[in-house]
Amino acid sequence: MARYRVPFTYIPAQFSRNRERILAAVEKVLSEGQVILRQEVQEFEQGFAEFVGARHAVGVGSGYDSLYLSLRAIELDPGDEVITVSHTCMATVGAIVNAGGKPILVDVRDDCNMDPDLFEAAISPRTRAVIPVHLDGAPCEMDRILAIAEAHGLTVIEDVAQAAGATFDGRRLGTMGIAGGFSLYPFKMIGAYGDAGMITTNDDGFAAKLRALRNYGVDRETGDYVAYGANSRLDNLHAAILLQLLPQLPQWVERRREIASVYFERLGGLDGLILPTPPDDRYKPVFLNYILRTTNNDRDAFRSHLAEQGVETLISLSRPIHTHPALGLQHFSLPKTEEIARSYLCLPINPEMTDEQVEIAVSAVRSYFD
Ligand SMILES: Cc1ncc(COP(=O)(O)O)c(C=O)c1O
Structure with missing residues (x-):
């Protein structure tokens, strides 16, 4: 395969600049045997929450899972509609269907993001939620989307997979709805060297529910199963590496x-x-x-x-x-x-x-x- 003078991917360059600190982080995790939901996951969650300006960040297995688990947490009833766009990664729409919802797709504007007028026109008595997707790192027109959602009593879950760090009206994306779903896929704003994701929320109860849902549904403090959850834990090894990258x-x-x-x-x-x-x-x-x-x-x-x-x-x-x-x-x-x-x-x-x-x-x- 021909080598490009300007390649699309950049992991080798990023790794070689960070080689020592990444290898040291891996060495520490493996030599201590701390591999599932340990200190590095907590530290990275805390650092990510601070970066986004949210009260909580819950590490999960992928960006897809960040949306799927957020939708599971709002407990859709069969036939409940969730409005989003078709101009997005398949993960957005797949998460809706797999969480039991019915996707309603609306068109985008010239800026490639959800048209708020079309969102409003698509609302029906069955609409439960909206997922604005901040595609390519660009914010949706969030003030209008939030106002329309509020007027109709809809839950807002932001798809921030591509937009960590972006702001709208001075507000960080991922803080405006009940949840912000981030992908930490290798080529996102900050990426693991494999699959990983993060959910941000300002709601204490929602965060607790997500922490259970990512771990088979167990409340780790009481040992009670509070829901039928998934196995979608952010790997400690990924978290340890991401902790080294986050300050950058x-x-x-x-x-x-x-x-x-x-x-x-x-x-x-x-x-x-x-x-x-x-x-x-x-x-x-x-x-x-x-x-x-x-x-x-x-x-x-x-x-x-x-x-x-x-x-x-x-x-x-x-x-x-x-x-x-x-x-x-x-x-x-x-x-x-x-x-x-x-x-x-x-x-x-x-x-x-x-x-x-x-x-x-x-x-x-x-x-x-x-
Ligand atoms: C807009 C959007 N939503 C969701 C996802 C899903 O993220 P992941 O690939 O980490 O599952 C992606 C990533 O490709 C994305 O671009």
């Missing part, structure tokens, strides 16, 4: 924003290219992804051109969830979602990119449109 998260966010500002400046105004919605006073994205869209139905040609220039790109949502026949969701009509899926790609953006690599990516894009 603020600077990673800054580096991503810095690269994004170069992209905005150098790629603006090209005919045939749409850039992401830029930050403003209210929306402070963290740029997990930098989304480019072509307007001439030539995304694949553009992508090949970038590959020839040594720039790797990613397209993970090219077939929207509601278009897969086996899922039974084809009755949803979501033109914006489909348009975005056909026209977008992710340009590399990550904290390990050098200025030179940013420049290569910029030149590669410009040379296609110039």
Whole structure:
């Protein structure tokens, strides 16, 4: 396989910068034999809660589980509807169905996130909850979503899998609903070297319920089984490594924003290219992804051109969830979602990119449109 001058992934670079502290953390956990729900999990949960500004953080096995367990905790009745978008990772919708809910999918806006008007229009007497997905590191319009949810008595569970560190109106994502579900998958804002996730909440009772649900349903203080739970514990080894990486998260966010500002400046105004919605006073994205869209139905040609220039790109949502026949969701009509899926790609953006690599990516894009 050809090596890209600007690859999409960056784990080797991140590991080599942190090699000693990561290996020391692994050594400590293994030599002490502390592998399940031990001190490192608690410390990482505490550090993550502080980073997000939430009262509690509960470590779980994946981002999917963070949503699934949050939905289990609100105890959906059969037929209860949960509104979300189709322009998301399959995990969001799968969590709804597997927790016993019925997904209602609404379209996104040009910023690739939930359209609050369409959310409001989709509410029915059976609606229980809404999952706004802060895709690509960009916040949803949370003040409107929260107001609509409150007016209709709906529970809000934020899907923050891609947006740790982002804010809306000065508020950190993951603190606004009953729960925020984070993925700690390797290529998220902060990632384990395997699967991991986190749920944040300000509700003491909800946190206690989640701690039981992730561990077969047991209340560890009393030994009572309080629900039929899952096995979804954040591994102590992952937590020990994540603890070493967490202090770097603020600077990673800054580096991503810095690269994004170069992209905005150098790629603006090209005919045939749409850039992401830029930050403003209210929306402070963290740029997990930098989304480019072509307007001439030539995304694949553009992508090949970038590959020839040594720039790797990613397209993970090219077939929207509601278009897969086996899922039974084809009755949803979501033109914006489909348009975005056909026209977008992710340009590399990550904290390990050098200025030179940013420049290569910029030149590669410009040379296609110039
Ligand atoms: C928006 C969104 N939600 C949920 C998930 C699920 O996270 P995980 O892969 O950790 O299960 C992801 C991750 O891919 C995601 O991008």
